[in-house]
Amino acid sequence: MRKPVTFYSEGVKLDGDLFLPDGIKPDEIRAGIVLCHGYTGVKDLYLPDNARVLNEAGYVVLTFDYKGWGKSEGPRSRLAPMSRVADVQAALTFLGLQKEVDEDRLGIYGTSYGGATVVWTAAIDERVKCTVSCVGIGHGARWMRSVRRPDEWHDLLAFSKKDREQRVLSGKSEMADRNAILLPDRQSAELAAAARKNNPNAINTLPLEYIDETLQFHPEWVVDKIAPRPILFITTDDDRLVPPEETLALHAKAGEPKGLVILNGYGHYQVYTEPAFSEVMAPTLAWFDKYLPASLDPREPAKETLTA
Numbered sequence: 001m002r003k004p005v006t007f008y009s010e011g012v013k014l015d016g017d018l019f020l021p022d023g024i025k026p027d028e029i030r031a032g033i034v035l036c037h038g039y040t041g042v043k044d045l046y047l048p049d050n051a052r053v054l055n056e057a058g059y060v061v062l063t064f065d066y067k068g069w070g071k072s073e074g075p076r077s078r079l080a081p082m083s084r085v086a087d088v089q090a091a092l093t094f095l096g097l098q099k100e101v102d103e104d105r106l107g108i109y110g111t112s113y114g115g116a117t118v119v120w121t122a123a124i125d126e127r128v129k130c131t132v133s134c135v136g137i138g139h140g141a142r143w144m145r146s147v148r149r150p151d152e153w154h155d156l157l158a159f160s161k162k163d164r165e166q167r168v169l170s171g172k173s174e175m176a177d178r179n180a181i182l183l184p185d186r187q188s189a190e191l192a193a194a195a196r197k198n199n200p201n202a203i204n205t206l207p208l209e210y211i212d213e214t215l216q217f218h219p220e221w222v223v224d225k226i227a228p229r230p231i232l233f234i235t236t237d238d239d240r241l242v243p244p245e246e247t248l249a250l251h252a253k254a255g256e257p258k259g260l261v262i263l264n265g266y267g268h269y270q271v272y273t274e275p276a277f278s279e280v281m282a283p284t285l286a287w288f289d290k291y292l293p294a295s296l297d298p299r300e301p302a303k304e305t306l307t308a
Contacts, residue, residue, distance in 0.1 A: 002048075005062075009090035010083070015071040016064030016091070017043060019051040021294075024060075024100055031292050032060045032101040034091045036121075038112030039079070040178045040206060042070040046272040050109065053281045058294030062095045077175070077206040081117065081140075081217040088121045092128070105129055107292045109284065112242060112268070113137060116219045119250060122231065123222035130292035131231040132284050135242050135268055138220040138249040144211070146243055147183050156181075156211060163208035173207035181210060182241070220253050227255025232287040234261045234271075234280055241268035259287060 003018040024030065033054055035047045043063040051061040066087045067074030088108065096103030107130040110118030115136020122128040137143045145153050159176075167173050223231070231254055235247035244262065251260045261283045266276040288294075 002051075005094070007064075007090060007094040009067065009087040012067050012074045013072065014064050014067065014087060014090070015043070016062055016094075017048075017051075018095075018098065019048075019055050019061040019063070020100060021055040021058050021060065028100070028295070029102045030058055030060045030100060031105040031107065031288075031294050032062065032095040032098070032103075033107045033109055033288065033292075034088060034095055035061060035063045036084075036088055036108060036110035036114035036117050037063075038110070038114040038117075039182065040069075040077075040204070041112070041114070044070070046111070049272070049277065050281070053285065054109075054288075057285050057289070059288070060095070060098065060101050062091055064091050079113075079206050079210040079213070081120070081213055084117050085121050085124070088117060089125055092121075092125065096127070102296075103127075105292055105296075107131065107288055109134070111135060111271070115242075115247075116140075116217065119219035119223050119226070119231070120217075122229065123219075123225040126229070128226075129229055130288055131226065131229070132234065132287055133231065133247070133250065134234040134280060134284075135236065135239055135271055136219070136233070136247060136250065137242055138218070138223075138246040138253075140214040140217040143242060143246055144214060146245075147241065152183065159208055160211040160215070164212055167209060173209040175205045176208050178204050178206055181206065181208070220249050223250050223254045228257070230257040230259075230287070230291040232259040232261070232283065234263070234283065236263040236266040236268070236271060236276070238264075238266055239268045257291070259283070 001020045005016045005018045006013055043065050047063045054061045065072040066084050068076045068078045092106050108118045108128055109132045111134040115133040118131050119133055122131040163174050233247045233251045235244040263279050270276045271280050
């Protein structure tokens with residue numbers, strides 16, 4: 001069952017959806033998982049599919065839009081990494097308040113830029129008992145440079161400097177097309193455009209201040225703080241938007257228990273559709289089931305788990 005909800009982060013109202021598994025009893029409590037989308041994503045893109053699979057496994061799931069995205073309030077289209085971390089923390093608090101949820105058994109799942117957001121959140125918030133980061137970013141500056149030719153990199157730094165100076169003098173940041181900043185590969189551009197085409201909440205511009213903030217956002221600096229709580233990393237060997245090296249760097253710096261899954265033959269946006277989607281969700285479910293089981297009811301038979 002999908003239930004529209006609202007809650008607040010840093011005084012700003014956020015729009016979300018609470019997904020309850022079928023058959024949950026009035027006095028029953030389950031583990032809860034917050035889903036975090038990436039870059040210019042909104043909660044109605046891709047994440048309902050993840051929520052459905054997790055619901056079927058018995059989890060209560062919360063999706064939401066960050067400040068300024070979708071129907072959430074706040075400065076439109078701003079992508080501020082640390083503000084997003086605060087939003088995820090607020091989402092965890094809200095999810096833990098639900099009568100169907102055990103506040104001591106909360107997990108987070110993030111994809112793409114959200115894969116970086118969940119790493120940072122888990123590192124600073126011990127309420128997160130289990131984390132899955134899919135095709136995530138480990139080092140913002142390295143990532144943004146890796147998808148550009150040298151002249152494009154210098155142009156990006158020049159745009160960022162000009163906008164930084166303008167923001168100080170005028171209080172405003174110039175808006176730019178998402179693809180002008182992201183520089184997606186051909187496959188990613190086509191798949192993203194198709195998925196966003198009929199979604200009215202999918203915004204295609206964002207302020208250039210995003211560049212400065214991402215150049216300073218490096219989750220691999222804090223990923224080691226998550227241990228001894230478990231984290232699973234998932235990537236693909238043909239991701240040309242967020243190269244697999246980003247995930248490999250995160251995994252290398254993380255403490256135990258940790259897992260790594262590398263899918264073969266898929267690009268970045270293919271992880272949201274079949275057949276790759278099932279290959280993402282199988283180890284995701286196994287990881288959560290191992291370290292954050294949906295129910296602690298001893299009457300339920302144990303589920304078979306996969307090894308990450």
